[in-house]
Amino acid sequence: MAFSVPLGSRTILHRALTQAQQWGLVIRNVAENVKPPRSAPSTRQVWEPHEARTFLASIKGHPLEALFLLALTTGMRRGELLGLRWQDVDEARSQVHIRQNIVTAAGKLTTTTPKSRRSVRAVPIPPDTLAALQAHREAQQATREKAGDNWADLDLIFTNHHGTSVGMNLTRVWYELRDAAGVKRIRFHDLRHTYASVAASRxxxxxxxISERLGHFSVAFTLQTYVHLFDEERRRAVHTTENLFADEAETETPVEAIGVKQG
Incomplete structure (x- = not known):
């Protein structure tokens, strides 16, 4: 039989019994059979398109403009953005390859592999985003020349003045720029949700x-995560079904109505 207990209590109990087992005070750790409760889903807030435009206009020329533009036009995760290297940019195909993450662990930046097989992916980017990356590269080259021997040659795209990851300062910069723009106070991760919301509305x-661009492990997960975004699509499907078996004389475009191209 398995029971559920509050997440914090389970963790403490599990650690205590593990230590007791190591001391020989108990035969086994019975907390292994306790199912952890599902964590409550976090509240997702997103920007409306006009808010995203306002923010991007307000950070024009900022050293991290390209990072925020990438976040809003691709839905890439924070760690994926920080892990991008110039070797991951395919200008000919106008896309970036996601091959590594840079995350914060125990107060330090750590390079890791993407969280799943589908997270390793190529993401096409729009022309204005590619242009922003190219401008960012030129600016970084000037910074690199100024730093000289103090530059850490890590090939990272988003760096500080010494060539190392900007990750430790990104949260502070994000809050400052967001508040200065006067837009809704969302989290950095909500830029990913903003991309999904705007993309689903198209x-x-x-x-x-959308699932492929976000690097989700399945389309089902995308639909479950953003179920509310696809409500309109489901309503259109219901409307379409009303005409699905109608006589051709009763509907002007019966074939187009069910999403099949003619010819």
Missing amino acids: KQVSAQV
Whole structure:
């Protein structure tokens, strides 16, 4: 039989019994059979398109403009953005390859592999985002020349003045820029949700495409995570079904109505 206990209590109990087992005070750790409760889903807030435009206009020319533009136009995770290297940029195909993350662990920046197989992916980027990356590269080259031997040659795209990751300062910079722009106070991770929200509102962008760009392990997960964003799509499907078996004389475009291209 398995029981559920509060997450914090389970962790403490599990550690205590593990120590007791090591001391020979108990035969086994019975907390192993206790199921941890599901954590409550976090509240997601997103920007409306006009808020995103306001923010981007306010940070024009900022050293991290390209990072925030990438976040809003691709939905990339914070660690994926920080882990990007110039070797990961394919200018000919206008896309970036996600091959590593830089995350904070125990107060230090650590380079890790992406969280799943689908997280390793190529993400097409729009022309203005590519142009911002190219401008960022030129600015970084000037900074690199000024730093001279003090520059850490890590090939990272988003760095401080010494060539190391900007990760430790990103949260502070994000809050400062967000508040200065006078837009809704969302989290950095909500830029990812903002991308998904705007993309889902575009009728030509499918759940499959959004899932691939976000690096989700399945389309089902994308639909579950952003179920509210696809409500309109489901309503359109119901409306379409009303005409699905109608006589061709009763509907002007019966084939187009069910999403099949003619010819």
